[in-house]
Amino acid sequence: MTAKVRFINQVTKALGRTKIIRPKENYATAIFEDRNLASSKAAQALEDAKAMTTTLIDQMVESADEAGWKVHRTDNFEESAELIVSICETHRAKFVLRSAHSVLTDIPLDSALSASGTVLEITEHSSKGSNQQIEKSKSAAFNADVGITGVDYAIAETGTVVLHPRAGVSRLLSLAPPTHIAVLRPGDVLASLDELFAIQRGDFLNGKLQGSMNLISGPSKTADIEGTTVTGIHGPLEVHLIIVENDQY
Amino acid sequence: MKPLTINFRSKAAQTIGDEQVQNSLEHVYTGFYRGRLNAAADTHNWEELRTKGKAIKDHTIAHLDHYLEMFSEKVEENGGNVFFADNADEARQYITELATDRDIETVIKSKSMVSEEMALAENMNESGFETIETDLGEYIIQLAGETPYHLIAPAVHKSRKDVAELLDKDFADGDRVPDATELTMLARKQLRDVFARADMSVTGVNFAVAESGSIVLVTNEGNGRMSTSVPRVHVAVMGMEKIIPSIQDLSTMLRILIRSATGQRISTYVTMVNGPKTPDEEEGPEEFHVVIMNNGRHKLLKDPFLRESLNCIRCGACLNACPVYRKVGGHAYGWVYPGPIGAIVTPVITGLKDANNLPAASSLCGACHEACPVKINIPRMLLELRHKTAEGSSDPNERTSKFAERAIWKAWRTGMMGRGRFDWGARLAYLLMRPFSINGWIKKAPPPISGWTLSRDFPLIAGESLKSRLNRRRKKDI
Numbered sequence: 001m002t003a004k005v006r007f008i009n010q011v012t013k014a015l016g017r018t019k020i021i022r023p024k025e026n027y028a029t030a031i032f033e034d035r036n037l038a039s040s041k042a043a044q045a046l047e048d049a050k051a052m053t054t055t056l057i058d059q060m061v062e063s064a065d066e067a068g069w070k071v072h073r074t075d076n077f078e079e080s081a082e083l084i085v086s087i088c089e090t091h092r093a094k095f096v097l098r099s100a101h102s103v104l105t106d107i108p109l110d111s112a113l114s115a116s117g118t119v120l121e122i123t124e125h126s127s128k129g130s131n132q133q134i135e136k137s138k139s140a141a142f143n144a145d146v147g148i149t150g151v152d153y154a155i156a157e158t159g160t161v162v163l164h165p166r167a168g169v170s171r172l173l174s175l176a177p178p179t180h181i182a183v184l185r186p187g188d189v190l191a192s193l194d195e196l197f198a199i200q201r202g203d204f205l206n207g208k209l210q211g212s213m214n215l216i217s218g219p220s221k222t223a224d225i226e227g228t229t230v231t232g233i234h235g236p237l238e239v240h241l242i243i244v245e246n247d248q249y
Numbered sequence: 250m251k252p253l254t255i256n257f258r259s260k261a262a263q264t265i266g267d268e269q270v271q272n273s274l275e276h277v278y279t280g281f282y283r284g285r286l287n288a289a290a291d292t293h294n295w296e297e298l299r300t301k302g303k304a305i306k307d308h309t310i311a312h313l314d315h316y317l318e319m320f321s322e323k324v325e326e327n328g329g330n331v332f333f334a335d336n337a338d339e340a341r342q343y344i345t346e347l348a349t350d351r352d353i354e355t356v357i358k359s360k361s362m363v364s365e366e367m368a369l370a371e372n373m374n375e376s377g378f379e380t381i382e383t384d385l386g387e388y389i390i391q392l393a394g395e396t397p398y399h400l401i402a403p404a405v406h407k408s409r410k411d412v413a414e415l416l417d418k419d420f421a422d423g424d425r426v427p428d429a430t431e432l433t434m435l436a437r438k439q440l441r442d443v444f445a446r447a448d449m450s451v452t453g454v455n456f457a458v459a460e461s462g463s464i465v466l467v468t469n470e471g472n473g474r475m476s477t478s479v480p481r482v483h484v485a486v487m488g489m490e491k492i493i494p495s496i497q498d499l500s501t502m503l504r505i506l507i508r509s510a511t512g513q514r515i516s517t518y519v520t521m522v523n524g525p526k527t528p529d530e531e532e533g534p535e536e537f538h539v540v541i542m543n544n545g546r547h548k549l550l551k552d553p554f555l556r557e558s559l560n561c562i563r564c565g566a567c568l569n570a571c572p573v574y575r576k577v578g579g580h581a582y583g584w585v586y587p588g589p590i591g592a593i594v595t596p597v598i599t600g601l602k603d604a605n606n607l608p609a610a611s612s613l614c615g616a617c618h619e620a621c622p623v624k625i626n627i628p629r630m631l632l633e634l635r636h637k638t639a640e641g642s643s644d645p646n647e648r649t650s651k652f653a654e655r656a657i658w659k660a661w662r663t664g665m666m667g668r669g670r671f672d673w674g675a676r677l678a679y680l681l682m683r684p685f686s687i688n689g690w691i692k693k694a695p696p697p698i699s700g701w702t703l704s705r706d707f708p709l710i711a712g713e714s715l716k717s718r719l720n721r722r723r724k725k726d727i
Contacts, residue, residue, distance in 0.1 A: 003333045003334075003335075004321060004333045006335075007317075007335060007489075007543060011313050011314040011547060012314040013551075014547040015312075015551075017314075020314045020315050021312075023308065023311070026304065028301050028304030028498075029304075029305050029308055029495050029498050030495040030498055031460055031494035031495035067514075123531060133531065134531065138479060141532075142445055157514070158514050158515040159514075165530060166530060167530060170532060171474070171478035171532055171533050172479070175471055175474050175475065175478065193500035194497075197496050197497045197500045200497075200521075201496040204460070204461050204496055209523055211524060211526060211527035212520065212522050213520070213523075214474060214518065214519070214521075215518065215520075216517065216518060217516070217517050219517070220469070220471040220518075221470070222386075222433060222470045223280070223402070224386035225407075225429040226276070226408065226409055226429055227276035227279075227280045228428075228429035230429050232433070232437065233436065234383070234437065234441075234444070234470045234471035234472050234475055235471030235474065235517070235518070
């Protein structure tokens with residue numbers, strides 16, 4: 001008998017049964033909702049995000065501010081680029097790392113940054129996971145002064161930025177550099193955690209769940225010394241959220 | 250971790266007499282307790298969320314075997330490994346062997362109460378792996394060579410001065426005590442170096458999603474994210490009760506957990522891991538292991554009165570609400586889990602015999618029940634454990650009541666069951682008690698019952714029963 005079988009048998013026995021029985025449907029958990037229902041809930045969540053953009057953006061601004069983001073609303077691509085450059089200059093950033101999010105190629109960021117004399121590197125998948133490549137990518141993230149990413153989804157309820165690490169979106173980019181700048185497109189703001197997990201569940205049941213997901217709500221913080229809140233214990237000390245309210249979005 | 254529950258009274262007395270620790274414990278009330286109340290008041294459907302959270306956990310625990318099987322199959326499908334550990338030794342052995350096999354040098358640990366059950370960091374260090382706690386509170390505790398004081402704030406009892414001395418002896422020199430920001434930045438610097446060279450991580454699990462084989466970590470500091478990004482091997486350790494069925498259930502569970510733990514609407518980071526790094530990712534752990542541990546939890550599961558304690562999501566709200574915890578502190582409870590929930594879990598897992606003071610250390614005021622985000626009826630279970638203590642158990646290793654105690658109750662029962670025996674007993678008690686009484690009250694009883702009169706007086710039993718007094722009066726009247 002394997003360790004697993006023995007372990008689960010003991011649980012079954014403790015539950016007063018002799019074999020595993022299938023649970024009856026229960027209102028509280030979503031596991032009994034089938035793929036069609038889950039898919040339509042996910043589609044609805046995405047539709048709502050587009051339909052209520054203005055309201056959701058206003059809520060997002062408020063709750064992100066509460067969570068500790070420095071929130072900026074910009075009217076166009078150029079303004080966003082200038083703002084990012086000025087944040088980098090404030091921090092005297094010499095080395096800036098950015099993700100391969102498409103929003104960062106929409107705004108004329110690369111040219112603006114290089115004009116300001118900053119070294120910019122883009123995290124793009126170059127070689128198939130050689131150890132050398134992994135080490136290089138890690139050390140870039142630990143050495144960068146500023147990390148710039150897009151936003152996969154935002155959550156208005158909590159002021160949260162959601163990022164799925166993947167090719168071109170490194171796990172450390174939004175964590176290791178002392179300053180993180182996240183650039184948000186207005187249509188990607190969801191109302192609450194309900195909508196986010198509805199989308200995740202829809203993705204899962206359709207075989208499209210991504211490898212991992214990070215919800216980020218403000219700067220890294222701790223209150224472990226005498227209950228005093230201090231920002232920047234392991235992650236960024238300062239986080240900026242830039243909302244690009246361009247007509248094209 | 251070796252249980253030290255037997256020292257409850259002395260540890261509690263020590264904490265109550267320590268002014269500095271008493272001041273530190275104040276934060277548990279002003280910070281966490283009030284924070285939770287505010288967060289609950291700000292959430293329009295708070296009671297609905299609690300009811301739903303309880304229903305999700307009730308359902309999952311009632312079908313734990315089914316969901317454990319589903320979860321482990323999914324983790325393996327996603328390219329991870331699952332190890333089922335019956336006890337802490339097995340779990341620790343698996344992790345240590347894995348580290349040896351993979352030529353690991355440095356292990357970073359995120360906060361995990363389950364790993365405390367295995368005393369993992371201590372043991373890994375002894376086995377020659379540099380193992381560092383990365384949650385700031387846990388890091389401080391590790392430097393001090395202690396155990397966590399609180400589920401959420403492990404170093405809540407340490408002052409800035411203590412922390413300064415622990416982080417860097419030179420830093421604490423002179424009269425000036427560094428502020429919290431300076432100390433945090435110093436720790437950041439020290440731990441950054443550790444992160445950069447770590448090749449394995451051990452994290453806890455806040456929720457394990459059965460349908461997708463995902464694990465979810467909730468942190469404010471970001472050490473959980475470092476642990477799931479930097480090292481090439483990631484080991485997540487969990488108690489078997491951490492399962493929830495569906496991804497969608499996370500929205501309910503995260504809301505109640507975080508609001509109840511710190512009063513935040515959400516923690517800074519919530520990380521969901523669905524397996525090892527994907528092939529096209531630049532970095533991230535290439536290996537993902539989940540260790541699911543029983544370690545006596547089946548005893549809680551088996552007992553219909555205590556099963557509900559497995560609904561616990563380890564938010565610490567009951568600790569913050571508990572007037573006893575806020576005075577006696579976390580170390581008095583003598584094992585990994587302090588406070589009201591610890592008073593249930595610890596005696597069952599480590600043995601009621603040495604831990605019978607724990608369920609007794611409660612005024613049954615109900616504050617823990619009221620605070621619990623999944624509505625665990627802690628006072629009811631404390632009573633159940635007291636009942637077990639008084640009744641004793643058929644298992645001599647678990648037997649808690651002493652022979653003398655059982656003999657006294659037996660004598661009491663015999664005495665109470667007949668009028669003559671009762672009168673005779675009452676008379677005897679009167680004669681025995683009289684020498685110790687002043688004006689009808691015993692202010693200071695002799696040993697072994699001297700403890701009883703420490704804080705209250707005992708009335709002297711009447712020398713004559715009501716019945717005999719009435720009889721006497723009636724005779725006089727005639």
